[in-house]
Amino acid sequence: MGNFLAGKVIAVTGAGRGIGRAVALAAAREGARVVVNDYGVATDGTAPSSEVAEAVVKEIEAAGGEAVAVADDISTMAGGQRVVDTAVGVYGRLDGVVCVAGILRERMLFNMTEEEWDPVIATHLKGTFTVFRAAAAVMRRQRSGTLIGFTSGNHQGSVSQANYSAAKGGIISLVRSAALGLHKYGVTANAVAPVARTRMSANVPMELAGMGSAEDVAALVVYLLSDRAAEEGITGQVYSVAGAKIAVWAQPCELRSAYASGGWTPETIAEFLPGAVGVDPMPMLSRLSEMEEAARSGARPNAQ
Numbered sequence: 001m002g003n004f005l006a007g008k009v010i011a012v013t014g015a016g017r018g019i020g021r022a023v024a025l026a027a028a029r030e031g032a033r034v035v036v037n038d039y040g041v042a043t044d045g046t047a048p049s050s051e052v053a054e055a056v057v058k059e060i061e062a063a064g065g066e067a068v069a070v071a072d073d074i075s076t077m078a079g080g081q082r083v084v085d086t087a088v089g090v091y092g093r094l095d096g097v098v099c100v101a102g103i104l105r106e107r108m109l110f111n112m113t114e115e116e117w118d119p120v121i122a123t124h125l126k127g128t129f130t131v132f133r134a135a136a137a138v139m140r141r142q143r144s145g146t147l148i149g150f151t152s153g154n155h156q157g158s159v160s161q162a163n164y165s166a167a168k169g170g171i172i173s174l175v176r177s178a179a180l181g182l183h184k185y186g187v188t189a190n191a192v193a194p195v196a197r198t199r200m201s202a203n204v205p206m207e208l209a210g211m212g213s214a215e216d217v218a219a220l221v222v223y224l225l226s227d228r229a230a231e232e233g234i235t236g237q238v239y240s241v242a243g244a245k246i247a248v249w250a251q252p253c254e255l256r257s258a259y260a261s262g263g264w265t266p267e268t269i270a271e272f273l274p275g276a277v278g279v280d281p282m283p284m285l286s287r288l289s290e291m292e293e294a295a296r297s298g299a300r301p302n303a304q
Contacts, residue, residue, distance in 0.1 A: 004226050006031035009091040011083050013037040013074050013131060014101030016052030019150075019194055022214035023098050023221050024056055028065035030222055032095075035087045036060070037070045039079075039101070066091075074101055075122035080130025084138060096146040096225040097135045099128040099171075102164075109162045117163045124167035125174070132178055132189075139187045146225050147182075147189040149175045151238060155193070156284055168193075172238055179236030188235035190224050192217065193249070195242035212243030220246060255280055 010027045014020035016038030028034050038053040050071035060067040070086050072079035087094040102124045105116040128149045139145030154161060155169040171191060178189035194217040220241045223229055238249040258276040260268055 002030040004030035004222055004228075005095075008032045008095040008225065009035070009087050009093050010096045010098065010225060011035035011037060011070075011087050011094060011131070011135070012098045012100060013083065013127065014099075016040055016056055018100075019214045019217050020098075020100035021056050022218040023100060024067070025059060025063075026215070026218035026222050027098075027225065028060040028063065028067060032225075033066040033091050034060060034068075035070055035083060035090075036067050037072065037074060037083045037101070039073045040071060074099075074127040074130050075119070077130050077133075080127070081134045083131055084134035088138060093142065094135055094138050094145065096148065097131050098148045098150075098221055098225070099131050100150045101127050102150070102167075104161070104164060106161055106164075112162060120163040121167050121170075124164070125170040128171050128174060132174065136178065136182060136187065140182065140185045143186045144230075145187045146230065147175070147178050147187065148221060148224055149189070149191045151175075151191045151193045153193050153195065153240065156282070175238070176236050183235065186230075188230055190235060191238045192221060192224070193238060193240040195240060212241060216243060217241050 005027055008027075008031070010024075010032040012020050012024045012027065012034060015024040015034075015036040020038065024034050024036050036053045036056045038056070040050055040052045050069065053069035053071050057067040057069045068086060068090050070083050072082045074080045074083060084094055084097070103120060105120050107113070107116050132147050132149070135145065135147060139147075149171040151171045152164070152168040154165045155172055156165075175189045175191040178187075182189065194214075195212055220239060224234065224239075236251075240247045240249065256277050258272045260272070
């Protein structure tokens, strides 16, 4: 057992499998007491079971750690609150939450149904909000704590996962808002975009460049939960981890602008926008042909 998180209480959603499980186990190894949350569903959000969360608790206990299972659905306010209430009720405090839980319902935008949109947004985005909201109230009183949301490189856009991409983009904005709103209380908030082969990424129609393991991601998360990260003032950031590579994403900013002294008309915009303002090219757009060809042939092109 290490001591990077000694004395801390950490709650992890989606902790029954994959990256969430790796985070829960890594946090426990570094001395944290862990709340293991998992609704125990299939990748599309169906067939819930409490067994997966309880199995991870047993793993942690067998290794000499402390953990408790919460099998609630964090897409509900009550479920998110129960994760936080369990941490405070059992261990007396809450030092960090890591929101990994997510599902997939893949469909092209023009065919996507409400039943394919709503549960994905609810699990990823609302599920992060419900836990963040409940945890923030505790951490504000403590004047310390860390919130970690899980996003994806797909926040740039996706051919056939508009629901997932929209949720992941929303999580980044939620994290930045939490960082701004909670800074004066000593609470930090960051996002992690993992590149690792898991149950959810197994059917991605490309080979992700620099594919790493869940344990690579867990190591970064443990650091972000630690006092050392807080002392460095790390907040409002989006980090990706892909095997041996860790990267930080740029903050949103304006690239170029133009001004019209007499106000804009469609004609003056047509004159100024293409040349003076221009565009910021979409990296994924330039790779659509390669991706479509790979899908037809069954190959997996590298994704940067």
